[in-house]
Amino acid sequence: MTEISGQTFNNQFKAGYQLGGFMEIDFSKSLGLQPELLFNQSNTTTINGTGYLYSGLTSQQNVSLNYLSVPVLLRLSPCNLLTFVVGPQYSILSNPHETTLQNGQAAFKNGDFSVVGGLQINLSSLRIYGRYVVGLNNISNITAQDQWKSQQIQIGIGFRLFKI
Numbered sequence: 001m002t003e004i005s006g007q008t009f010n011n012q013f014k015a016g017y018q019l020g021g022f023m024e025i026d027f028s029k030s031l032g033l034q035p036e037l038l039f040n041q042s043n044t045t046t047i048n049g050t051g052y053l054y055s056g057l058t059s060q061q062n063v064s065l066n067y068l069s070v071p072v073l074l075r076l077s078p079c080n081l082l083t084f085v086v087g088p089q090y091s092i093l094s095n096p097h098e099t100t101l102q103n104g105q106a107a108f109k110n111g112d113f114s115v116v117g118g119l120q121i122n123l124s125s126l127r128i129y130g131r132y133v134v135g136l137n138n139i140s141n142i143t144a145q146d147q148w149k150s151q152q153i154q155i156g157i158g159f160r161l162f163k164i
Contacts, residue, residue: 002042006140009044012017013153014137016041016064024075024163032075034085039094039103040067042150067091071116089112109141112150127149127158
């Protein structure tokens with residue numbers, strides 16, 4: 001679920017999806033790294049009266065942003081069942097052409113730098129996780145406008161195929 005804050009958007013979380021892969025690199029029984037490569041979709045809705053920003057908009061419009069995200073997470077495991085993750089994430093916007101302004105300028109920057117924190121439950125090879133992702137930079141590519149920042153709440157499952 002994603003929320004993009006700013007005067008242009010409805011400040012509410014909207015559902016999206018993510019798909020990708022991860023590696024677990026353990027340095028000890030309780031410490032390791034978890035690099036990931038994820039494709040995720042962030043959805044939001046513009047508010048009424050934003051036609052001056054987007055070509056053809058006269059009322060609310062759904063906006064979908066597709067990102068290729070690369071989080072590099074520190075894994076802290078106090079026990080085999082539970083792992084805490086925290087670390088940076090860089091996301092590359094893969095569909096900037098779909099968010100163009102009336103003058104042809106892209107509305108969103110091509111990258112988003114974020115911080116990730118979360119909890120993971122380990123059941124053999126099954127991973128059940130919950131995370132909070134907060135964007136640190138302004139993703140608006142429009143000068144002299146309000147700042148747009150992203151937030152995500154991620155809930156998911158994963159399968160470990162092998163351990164390094």
